Amino acid sequence: MANNNYINNNKNTDKKQILVFVFSLLILIVPTTSFLFTWFISYDHLNYFNKGNYVLVAVFFIVCLIFLLFLDGFKFDKRKFSDIIFSQFVSLFITYMIMYFIISLIAKKLADPFPLILSFIVSSIFYVITNIVLQNIFKKYFSGESAILVYGNDLAKNIEKKECSNLDRYIVRRSIKSDVPLDEIIKQIDKFNNVVVCDIDFNLRGKLIKYCYEQKKRLYIVPQISDIITRSADEIYVMDSPIFYYKNAGIDFTEKVIKRLFDIVFSIVGIVITSPFILLSAILIKLQDRGPIFYLQKRTTINNKDFNIIKFRSMIVDAESDGVARLTTENDNRITRVGKFLRLTRFDELPQFFNILKGDMSFVGPRPERPELIAEYEKVLPEFSYRTNVKAGLTGQAQVNAKYNTTPYDKLRQDLLYVANYNLFLDIKILFLTVKRVFEPSSTKGIDEGESNALNTINDVKQDS
Numbered sequence: 001m002a003n004n005n006y007i008n009n010n011k012n013t014d015k016k017q018i019l020v021f022v023f024s025l026l027i028l029i030v031p032t033t034s035f036l037f038t039w040f041i042s043y044d045h046l047n048y049f050n051k052g053n054y055v056l057v058a059v060f061f062i063v064c065l066i067f068l069l070f071l072d073g074f075k076f077d078k079r080k081f082s083d084i085i086f087s088q089f090v091s092l093f094i095t096y097m098i099m100y101f102i103i104s105l106i107a108k109k110l111a112d113p114f115p116l117i118l119s120f121i122v123s124s125i126f127y128v129i130t131n132i133v134l135q136n137i138f139k140k141y142f143s144g145e146s147a148i149l150v151y152g153n154d155l156a157k158n159i160e161k162k163e164c165s166n167l168d169r170y171i172v173r174r175s176i177k178s179d180v181p182l183d184e185i186i187k188q189i190d191k192f193n194n195v196v197v198c199d200i201d202f203n204l205r206g207k208l209i210k211y212c213y214e215q216k217k218r219l220y221i222v223p224q225i226s227d228i229i230t231r232s233a234d235e236i237y238v239m240d241s242p243i244f245y246y247k248n249a250g251i252d253f254t255e256k257v258i259k260r261l262f263d264i265v266f267s268i269v270g271i272v273i274t275s276p277f278i279l280l281s282a283i284l285i286k287l288q289d290r291g292p293i294f295y296l297q298k299r300t301t302i303n304n305k306d307f308n309i310i311k312f313r314s315m316i317v318d319a320e321s322d323g324v325a326r327l328t329t330e331n332d333n334r335i336t337r338v339g340k341f342l343r344l345t346r347f348d349e350l351p352q353f354f355n356i357l358k359g360d361m362s363f364v365g366p367r368p369e370r371p372e373l374i375a376e377y378e379k380v381l382p383e384f385s386y387r388t389n390v391k392a393g394l395t396g397q398a399q400v401n402a403k404y405n406t407t408p409y410d411k412l413r414q415d416l417l418y419v420a421n422y423n424l425f426l427d428i429k430i431l432f433l434t435v436k437r438v439f440e441p442s443s444t445k446g447i448d449e450g451e452s453n454a455l456n457t458i459n460d461v462k463q464d465s
Contacts, residue, residue: 016077016142023134024074031092031123032061035099035116042115043103060099067091070425071432076134077142086436088127096120147194147220149175150185150208152201172196178204186211198222225383228413231420251390251422258424259391263363267356274350281312281347288338291317294351299368301392304385306371307360310351314339346438352394364427365393366415377408384408387415390422400433 036057068074071087079087096116103111149172176188178200185208189195195217197205205221212219221227233244251259271278282293295313298306315334335343342348355361361368366387369377377384398406398414418426 016138019134019137020074020076023076023130027068027073027088027127027130028061028065030126031064031095031119032057034119034123035060035096038115038119039103043107043111056099056102059102060095063098064091064095067094070429076131077138081131081135083436084131085128086433088131089124090432090435092120092123092127145194146171146173146192147196148173148188148192149196149198150178150189150200151175151197152178152199182207189217190215192217194218194220196220196222199224223413225386225413225416228416228420231417251419255422255424259362259427260359262424262427263356263359266363267353270353271357274353277347278350281342281350284338284341285313288336289317298371299392300371300374300388301360301368302388302390304388307355307368309360309368310355312342312348312351314342314348349394356394360392362391362393364396364418364430365391366396366418367399367411368392381409381412384412387412390419395430395434395437397430400430400437 039053039056068088068091071091072079073084073087073091076084096119100111100113100116103116174188174192176185178185182204185204189208189211195208195212197208197219199222200208209219209221211217229246230244233246236243236245285291285293292313295311295315296308297311299309300306314336315332316336339348352361356363369387374384396415397418398411401414402411418430
């Protein structure tokens with residue numbers, strides 16, 4: 001029975017991969033074809049040399065392909081509908097902008113943008129229809145593969161509700177705690193093709209990994225801190241022995257220089273572009289209650305260095321007059337009417353461009369926390385200090401993949417994944433995804449009432465074994 005399930009599972013996987021490949025080709029070929037007709041119908045008067053016409057179309061195809069790969073626009077079966085649409089839309093927009101620039105160079109003047117705008121709209125509509133069709137196919141024929149969860153504690157069991165709700169790849173049909181005999185775990189695993197492992201003993205996990213590999217079962221592992229740290233390893237050889245080498249030094253010197261230059265240039269650009277919004281926000285805050293416009297708050301950045309983060313004040317004056325550090329709660333009565341608008345639009349974060357220009361922060365990195373909250377978190381989660389191995393950021397991987405009320409442990413894992421996989425292109429990708437997050441109000445949702453104290457938000461966090 002298990003073997004038959006494995007064969008059927010493999011067939012379904014093959015069908016899904018073929019489907020994804022076909023639709024990936026479609027979202028490349030259709031816009032390229034649209035651009036081809038637009039070029040010959042609307043810009044043929046430019047008298048571009050014959051073979052150059054096809055070179056231009058090839059450039060469109062390649063540029064679109066590069067950005068779709070970069071922004072994960074082909075991952076139909078692994079990401080949410082809104083994420084896929086956003087990635088494809090941004091890829092298409094950038095591609096058409098680049099092509100407009102090239103066409104204007106050929107014309108030696110600013111070309112008429114309307115034909116390209118029309119082509120872009122047609123391609124965008126096609127993207128939406130394609131994704132709707134594909135998502136419906138996935139839900140009808142491929143969603144809900146049965147899985148078993150092997151967990152270490154009650155908190156780990158929450159992965160059943162917390163993570164799987166957003167995935168079409170599997171549905172947890174059975175859960176089993178890791179403290180039962182190994183033979184019983186294996187017996188239950190044999191009934192499933194998908195196995196989810198979360199927060200179990202290291203030795204047991206090793207045995208289950210090997211067993212699933214031998215039995216060709218699909219395995220999902222929720223990583224521990226040690227797993228994430230090992231992702232940054234370099235592979236070296238001593239004679240005939242492979243060795244993993246961990247620098248454990250965060251971002252190297254060259255990457256720091258490039259990252260700093262990027263921050264300086266784009267913080268200046270950001271200040272210039274958003275200056276009207278900065279001025280508007282300042283006026284609204286002053287008119288609200290005549291109180292101070294800016295709010296300076298001590299935060300911690302690289303090497304546990306403290307700095308004053310600059311934000312537009314969104315709360316009443318003396319919101320923490322009792323001196324107790326509190327996270328924002330849902331429907332927090334300390335937030336002013338103007339403050340709600342500033343938080344919703346993220347305008348309250350705009351002054352941090354000056355923090356970036358000064359060098360206190362970077363555009364991308366772990367979000368800086370208050371020293372008092374860090375001290376509280378470290379009582380339960382000592383590894384939380386690892387986040388300060390790199391400079392704090394205006395946005396980060398935890399911000400685009402998590403929410404305001406995500407547990408500190410999950411945010412820590414996201415931030416360490418960023419450090420382990422760092423490169424400039426990852427920074428750019430996170431900045432693109434941040435734009436999407438700005439339009440998702442759920443990402444600013446506060447923690448529940450009763451959890452406003454820092455320790456209460458992590459009293460259920462289990463440290464790595």
